[in-house]
Amino acid sequence: MASDARSGQGPRDIESTLELIQRLHSDRRVRDTRGLFFGEGIRNFTSAVEHGYPIDTIVYSERLLIAPVARALVRRLKREGVPYAQLSPEQFRAVSHTERASGVGVILRQRIRRLADIIPAENPCWVAVEQVRSPGNFGSLMRTSAAVGGGGFILLGRSTDPYDPAVVRPSMGALFRQTLARASIAELNAWVARHHLSVVAASPDGATDFHRAHFARPVLLMLGEERRGLTHEQRVIAHQIVRIPMAEGVDSLNLAVAGSLLMYEALRSGDRS
Numbered sequence: 598m599a600s601d602a603r604s605g606q607g608p609r610d611i612e613s614t615l616e617l618i619q620r621l622h623s624d625r626r627v628r629d630t631r632g633l634f635f636g637e638g639i640r641n642f643t644s645a646v647e648h649g650y651p652i653d654t655i656v657y658s659e660r661l662l663i664a665p666v667a668r669a670l671v672r673r674l675k676r677e678g679v680p681y682a683q684l685s686p687e688q689f690r691a692v693s694h695t696e697r698a699s700g701v702g703v704i705l706r707q708r709i710r711r712l713a714d715i716i717p718a719e720n721p722c723w724v725a726v727e728q729v730r731s732p733g734n735f736g737s738l739m740r741t742s743a744a745v746g747g748g749g750f751i752l753l754g755r756s757t758d759p760y761d762p763a764v765v766r767p768s769m770g771a772l773f774r775q776t777l778a779r780a781s782i783a784e785l786n787a788w789v790a791r792h793h794l795s796v797v798a799a800s801p802d803g804a805t806d807f808h809r810a811h812f813a814r815p816v817l818l819m820l821g822e823e824r825r826g827l828t829h830e831q832r833v834i835a836h837q838i839v840r841i842p843m844a845e846g847v848d849s850l851n852l853a854v855a856g857s858l859l860m861y862e863a864l865r866s867g868d869r870s
Contacts, residue, residue, distance in 0.1 A: 606678040609654050614682040618656065618692045618704065625758050628707070634760035636772075637695060637702040639667045644770030645705055646670060653704040655681040658689040661700025671701065694762060707760055712751060712780040717792050717815045720748025720776075722863045725785060727753040727831065728822040729852060735759065736767030737853035738820075739775055745864045748815075749776030751785055753831075782830040789817060789834060796836045797863070799855055800827050803840030810839045812863035820859075823852045 620627040621635045628634050633653055636645055643666065645652070657671050675681055690698050717723055722745060729735040735757065742749065752759065759777050780788070789796055797812055798819035819835055821827035832838065841855055850858075 606680055609680050609682040611682050611684065611688065614654055614656060614704075615684075615688060615692055618702070621704065622692070622694065622762050625761065628758070628760055632707045633704055634707055634765065635692075635702060635704055635762065636765050637693060637762075638699045638766075639664050639701060640770040641765065641768075641773075642667060642701050642703050643670060644773040645703055646674070648773040650708060650773055651706040652679050653706060655679060656684055656689070656692070656702045656704070657681070658684045658686050658698075658700045661686050661689055661698055663700065667699075667701050694766065709752075709759075709777045709779050712778040712784050712788050715748075715776060715778055715788075717748065717788075717794055717817070720746065721814045722747040722812075722816055722818065722860055723749060723751065723794075724818045724820060724856065724860070725751040725753060725831075726757055726820050727828060728756040728825075730823045731852070732758070732761045732763035733767045734823070734851065734853040735761075736764045736769075736772070738856045739764070739768040739771040741853070741857040741860050743771035743774045745860045747775070747860060749778070751788075751817075752777065752779045753782055753785065755779070782828075782834070786834050796834050797859070798827055798831055798835035798838045799841065799859055800832075800838050801840055801843075801849065803838040805837065805839050807839040807841050807859060807862055810837055810862075810866070812866040814863075816863050818856065818859050818863065820852060820856050823849070 618635050621633060655671060655674060662668055689700060765772055794815055794817045795813040796817045796819060819831050841850060841858055
């Protein structure tokens with residue numbers, strides 16, 4: 598059920614809401630301190646509501662929002678007492694980061710779970726990342742994980758921000774289908790041991806081609822940072838380190854592409870076991 602992260606219901610003050618959105622766009626410290634983030638667009642809005650993300654404020658422009666499903670959802674949530682800010686087209690465009698403003702966005706409360714509370718057997722595939730240099734790659738990984746029925750992502754340390762606007766937009770609503778947890782490498786190691794997970798890491802120096810490896814379910818895929826690769830700690834946890842074959846002279850793949858190949862291979866391998 599949608600809930601209010603700030604006090605009060607009904608219409609929000611427009612100027613303070615616009616200021617908050619701008620700060621959520623530009624400053625991770627504000628996102629983390631307030632525990633909020635901004636999602637724009639019909640798909641993000643409807644997916645966030647469908648998957649129960651707590652709503653702080655709906656923002657919309659009556660003139661820009663023409664999609665009947667989204668308009669009906671805005672009306673329903675307003676009747677339920679969810680706070681909102683009705684903007685002019687100019688006001689909405691001022692906080693929109695898309696080429697064509699959809700007319701609807703939503704300030705949402707972040708939802709990152711404790712790793713100890715997650716039961717991995719409920720989903721066939723999980724992904725652990727320590728740092729993703731390009732936020733858009735993380736959004737693309739989320740789309741693939743949602744497509745294969747993956748459970749979600751374990752964020753190692755504090756480097757990766759899943760609520761960066763550059764992650765939220767390319768996720769195309771997949772963010773809201775994924776479970777997110779933040780953990781230390783020691784907590785991850787304990788979780789893997791407790792639930793008897795198979796851990797497969799990817800590296801150009803891997804011993805086995807990824808399509809020859811067996812991905813026992815549930816599997817945890819370990820992805821290294823784009824340039825630096827896997828850390829020593831990640832390698833220690835891995836049960837297998839696999840490589841993705843590449844043409845001579847090529848030594849790396851885009852992280853989103855590499856991760857997507859592994860997720861689909863994990864799905865295929867598990868289906869034939």
